Amino acid sequence: MDMLSDKKKLLNREIQKLGYDSLRVAIFNQKDKNRMEWQTRIEYDLDTGIYQIYSLGDRASLIGKITNYTDFDSAKNIFLNKLELTVKYNKLRVSRGKQPEYSSPLWDGE
Template identity: 50%
Template sequence: MDKLMHEKKIIQQKIEELNYTTLRVSVFNGRNKGREDWQTRIEYDEGEKVYLVYSLGDRASIIGKIRTFENFEEAEQCLFEILDLTVKYNRLQVMTNEEPEYPSPLWNKP
């Protein structure tokens, strides 16, 4: 099995285990494919041999910085830290009667 396909499977399995399937996540789909507002992305740059982890905001523009990692484990950890913060932030938005970034049943759980 291709290395990236194996790593993609690991991430997707963890997303399912955490019940994060309603989060907007792109895993190794190419930097310009399937971009969506408020999406968290992990990509692999073949030329530089690095993993890229970043988030998109309104109109699928990059927010924050693109983090680069030379190994999969660090990139995966960063991805899930961002996803955890996404859940916490949007729960707070709902709790304070503000609009979340996008609809998800995760925002309504304590």
């Protein structure tokens, strides 16, 4: 579990560095724990050694598909890219006068 703890710390540092602290994320929680609407998640399956990345929508339902990666660097890059897309998407919604998925200083007041 120390491996996941170190990787979780690394991801949290990256999120802070990018200024994405206000985004809804779950890092290495169990699939049924701490689920929130409009959340981006990265999980690790200990049995298969696979990282899983996916997003939740309204009522914490799955959006799209779960993508699987065997190496952490690929999973990390895709996870951070999903967060960047979340910011861009919600900024676009606000700029068009639509409601964002949820409130965040990253797009509120755009």
